[in-house]
Amino acid sequence: MIIEKYSNICSAGGDEEEIRKCIKDEVKGHVDELKVSPMGNLIAVKKGSRGDRSILLTAHMDEVAFIVKSIEKEGLIKFYPIGGLLTKTLIGKAVQVGKKKLPGVIGHKSYHLMPQQERKKVPELKELSIDVGASAKEEVKDISPGDYVYFRSRFFTQNNCYFGKAFDDRAGCSAVTEVLKSFKGDKRPGLSIIATYTVQEEVGLRGGATAAYGRRDILFNLNLEATTCSDREIKKTYSPSTVSGEGPAISFMDRTSIAQRKLVDFVTEVAGKHSIPYQFKKTVTGGTDSGAIHLTEEGVPSITVSVPVRYIHAPWGILNIKDFINYITLAKAVVHEAENFNR
Known part of the structure; x- marks a missing residue:
């Protein structure tokens, strides 16, 4: 299963080599051109029957993770985040450190050792350390500042969901x-x-910022993402960002871009034509590669379609299988009908 294979790979910003190689091996027999840009983007081209226009189809390879800051004399590892992570989701989580995938645990002061008031506070990231069982710096082998740290979560399926x-x-x-x-x-x-x-x-839509340069033939950009699913996290009096099981989510606006109305209408019409369920993302926070792509040169009409994921940007996410299937079906339908979009 492609999603399982891709999920289990560890590749954060600046360290995308493993996921890039895996994707390259997966698609190389299905495209006409395959290359890696100087920035590190993997570009796969499937030539169309029309030679004058193209659709830019994008998704980002990197994941949220950590990078080693220092190794303390007590053998604890200090780290920086790569991407947006909440400290309160990290304590006690299993991680792997460096190229040799040294197992460790993100640690903090135990509950029993905290005064009552301290128990109520969320610790700052600088208060956390990775414990690999070493009692001195010299015992931490083959690890140095700049090494990557990843969650040790492994893919599985349960109750019609991917974890x-x-x-x-x-x-x-x-x-x-x-x-x-x-x-x-x-x-x-x-x-x-x-x-x-x-x-x-x-870490800033950096690959997206270069994705459309030099391509004046692009009709529009379809950016495929994962997004917040807050149907389990907020009071019923509030409207959730997306709801698991109600289909892929179309973004009409976020912090970095506003999709052209005609492009939103085109995608929803394609979904309706093929009886594909969909929902609109109800929050406009966050940003995606569309935010950088749509500003390229003279501008590129861009829209993001996402699959809802519970507990995103955390050690574990939960993805509804039905949503995922409909997400792929909608992406295929939009690409197949792309030449009908009148810009």
């Missing part, structure tokens, strides 16, 4: 791969597909 890490945005990468693999034999899309798996989205 795992890095669904943001390995779900999107899986969907892009499935779109490319849907053109079998001599079958070709109407528009050429420029499928770009980007780097360093979680």
